[in-house]
Amino acid sequence: MPIVHANGIDICYEETGSPGDPVVLLVNGFTSQLISWTVGFVDQLAARGFRVITFDNRDTGLTTKQDGKPPTDGPPPYTLRDMAADGMALLTALGVERAHVVGASMGGMIVQRMTIDFPDRVRSVTSIMSTTGNPAAASPHPEAMRALVTPPPTEREAYLEHQAATWRIFAGAYYDEERFRDRFSRSYDRCFNPTGAAFQMAAIMGSGDRTTELADVRCPALVIHGKADPLVSVSGGEATAAAIPGAELVLFDDMGHDLPPPLLPQVVDAIAKVAARG
Numbered sequence: 001m002p003i004v005h006a007n008g009i010d011i012c013y014e015e016t017g018s019p020g021d022p023v024v025l026l027v028n029g030f031t032s033q034l035i036s037w038t039v040g041f042v043d044q045l046a047a048r049g050f051r052v053i054t055f056d057n058r059d060t061g062l063t064t065k066q067d068g069k070p071p072t073d074g075p076p077p078y079t080l081r082d083m084a085a086d087g088m089a090l091l092t093a094l095g096v097e098r099a100h101v102v103g104a105s106m107g108g109m110i111v112q113r114m115t116i117d118f119p120d121r122v123r124s125v126t127s128i129m130s131t132t133g134n135p136a137a138a139s140p141h142p143e144a145m146r147a148l149v150t151p152p153p154t155e156r157e158a159y160l161e162h163q164a165a166t167w168r169i170f171a172g173a174y175y176d177e178e179r180f181r182d183r184f185s186r187s188y189d190r191c192f193n194p195t196g197a198a199f200q201m202a203a204i205m206g207s208g209d210r211t212t213e214l215a216d217v218r219c220p221a222l223v224i225h226g227k228a229d230p231l232v233s234v235s236g237g238e239a240t241a242a243a244i245p246g247a248e249l250v251l252f253d254d255m256g257h258d259l260p261p262p263l264l265p266q267v268v269d270a271i272a273k274v275a276a277r278g
Contacts, residue, residue: 131236138236172256226255
């Protein structure tokens, strides 16, 4: 996969679709790599006429890793603002002036930040299973939060067992153990960087509440959330949609903290509709 130097780091990325099509920049979530998107999601977006760019956030995959020990106090070495700037710098390096930005979970937080900090470069924004940064906006289920912050084992098979159990909690009714084992086996073999989780969590916790700033967003906006999400409760999506003027809110009854294959056509359709407005 190609790598470019942008915003002071090396960013690994991948492109799918026709070069002349409108660009969708996909921004993935906490510790997730560019290969972590639900199989079929990228291809379905490309089939709808988009040039899809995916990339590894810093501290994941083949993108630059932070040196030193994870922070325990004091300011984090980077925040979501820096991660948003990474994505924009990648677009600049690829010659893309404006893009539709789509983010899931932590990626939703990052695309919100992109829309705030780079309004002239965002054609539309889609925030999926995310929240505003207001701690009161989304209350995780205690079991889901414990699973999120429990460090995974380092041995491969133990790691896969851990992730299978963790995502059984996160994904809810659409949980498919084979799908998640495939995702995490590929991720482990491509890059296993357990210390990256602490740096990314510090970036989230050090980034504050975006609610007031989101009131100034003027591009078309879409918020997608599952009513059964145990990690970022549906109130997080509702708060995001309420914060962005004119945002459309799409809720799925049985969706957890996951983009399950059966719902991909509806998700892609909603993204294509908001993009058409941008």
